[in-house]
Amino acid sequence: MDKQPASSWSIHTRPEIIAKYEIFERVGSGAYADVYRARRLSDNLIVALKEIFDYQSAFREIDALTILSGSPNVVVMHEYFWHEDENAVLVLEFLRSDLAAVIRDAKRKKKNKKMGEEEEGGVGFSVGEIKRWMIQILNGVDACHRNLIVHRDLKPGNMLISDDGVLKLADFGQARILMEPDIVASDDNKLEDKDGETSIEPPEVIPDYENSPRQGSDGKELEAMSKDEYFRQVEELKAKQVVRDDTDKDSNVHDGDNSCLATCTVSEMDDDLGGNSFSYDADEALDEREGLMTSCVGTRWFRPPELLYGSTMYGLEVDLWSLGCVFAELLSLDPLFPGISDIDQISRVTNVLGNLNEEVWRGCVDLPDYKSISFAKVESPLGIEGCLPNHSGDVISLLKKLICYDPASRATAVEMLNDKYFSEEPLPVPVSELYVPPTMSGPDEDSPRKWNDYREMDSDSDFDDFGPMNVKPTSSGFTIEFT
Structure with a gap:
């Protein structure tokens, strides 16, 4: 289904907006939102006005950014405008660049530079620069x-950067908020703004790891949550089936380009390179009222195996896999798993990590699509070290804590921050020493094909590039084995 009828012109005619902001050029456009540069008339502050066409995405982003208000490494939402029968417009801090542009610029410099002896840490970035970028992301x-928000679409393009080098997570339109039942807002704890708009009162925001004291509501210092405790809480939330979001049933957008393996279809091709972000599935409304979540979410290159195999019972750990993919891209300047379809994505992961089985992830056979698609045994998987041959064993070991099949084995963000890698020589550089390109990322001219430019493919099937395969009918459908 195409994007909702274009209404971006309406932002220029809404009195409550133009009374406070002078709107300049459009600086970004996506399937569900347009972004404009603007000036706040009261103090001349340059801001970004994000007009969101999808009710569900708007609700999620507003809710998440309200909860995360004050987090130094999350984009600031100054205010928002939202009335019935109109698109939501978020007023965000204006950040002119992103991590994708930083990586692209480093890659271009590498290409233009005469290749000499390469230092560990990757050509284009020093080890200290990589550490500082990663610390901010973490x-x-x-x-x-810590606020039980799973972003679900972490990638370099959603990590905005200020002129002074501060990195901030953005684009929370796919985020989900996991919450205990007694914390879910009721009619008694809604906030009403001066325009009569309502928003959910957030739970107490837990400060960032590095930038502020860690204290709870009682003033006592918070200790770092252990991995066992972290996953225990996640499992409790899953068992209680309390995904905080009651907007799915009212969503006005259906993503018609979904070709997730959960449906095992071969006629609906994900035909863009890495840029296909799923924000809503038609079945998600029903699933999430039952405590489930859609597997068709996130951007393919950064999507973890559990989502590729159709899982609807997952938690914060999906972000940890995406973190590993971003880390690997900072190290090599190339995507770790640049799949051109969902099946190609699984194949690339398998070629690096080996086959997915009970030995590496107990319980994987219960994934919805595990028994539907299988690959020939990979005798000699490349391994993470094979993808990053110029990096030390310590760096590879750290990356393996994120890029692993079993979600419960992935290191949490706080565990990563506490790793000796970030405190040993060479130390992270000051934020002020990070180079920030003047503009955001665009199509990657170094890619074989540009992002969102796969319409020229001869076939709309995920399967044509994989050679011989065996299709076997089963009582519930069919299975496919690639040989």
């Missing part, structure tokens, strides 16, 4: 996870 993710 602080942002830690803030999300």
Whole structure:
């Protein structure tokens, strides 16, 4: 289904907005939102006005950014405008660049430079620069996870950067908020603004790991949550089936381009390179009222195996896999798993990590699509070290804590921050020493094909590039084995 009828012109005619802001050029456009640069008339502050066409995405982003208000590594929402029968417009801090642009710029410099002896840490970034970028990303993710917010679309393009080098997580339109039942807001704890708009009163925000004292509502210092405790809480939330979001039933957008393996279809091709972010599935409303979540979410290159295999029972750990993919891209300047379809994505992961089985992830056979698709045994998987041959064993070991099949084995953001990698020489550089390109990322000219430009493919099937395969009918459908 195409994007909702274009209404971006309406932002220029809404009295409550133009009375406070001078709107300049459009600086970004996506399937569900347009972004404009603007000036706040009261103090001349340059801001970003984000007009969101989808009710569900708007609700999620407003809710998440309200809860995360004050987190230094999360984009600031100054205010928002939202009335019935109109698109939501969020007023955000204006950040002119993103991590994708930083990586692209480093890659271009690498290409233009005469290749000499390469230093560990990757050509284009020093080790200290990589550490500082990662610390900022981890602080942002830690803030999300401490407030039980799963972002579900972490990637370099959603990590905005200020002129002075501060990185901030953005684009929370796919975020979900996991919450205990007694914390879910009722009619008695809604906040009403001066325009009569309502928003859910957030739970107490837990400060960021590095940037502020860790204290709870009682003033006592908070201790770092252990991995066992972290996953125990996640499992309790799943068991109680309390995904905080009652907007799915009212969503006015259906993503018609979904080709997730959960449906095992071969006619609906994900035909863009890495840029296909799923924000809503038609079945998600029913699933999430039952405590489930859609597997068709996130951007394919950064989507973890459990989602690729159709899981609807997952938690914060999906962000940890995405974190690992971002870390690997900072190290190599190339995506770790640049799949051109969902099945190609699984194949690339399998070629690196080996086959998915009970030995590496107990319980994986229960994934919805595990028994539907299988690959020939990978005798000699490449391994993370094979993807990053110029990096030390310590860096590879750290990356393996994120890029692993079993979600319960992935290191949490706070565990990563406490790793000796970030405190040993060479130390992270000051934020002020980070290079920030003047503009945001665009199509990657170094890619074989540009992002969102896969319409020229001869076939709309995920399966044509994989050679011989066996299709076997079963009582519930069919299975496919690639040989």
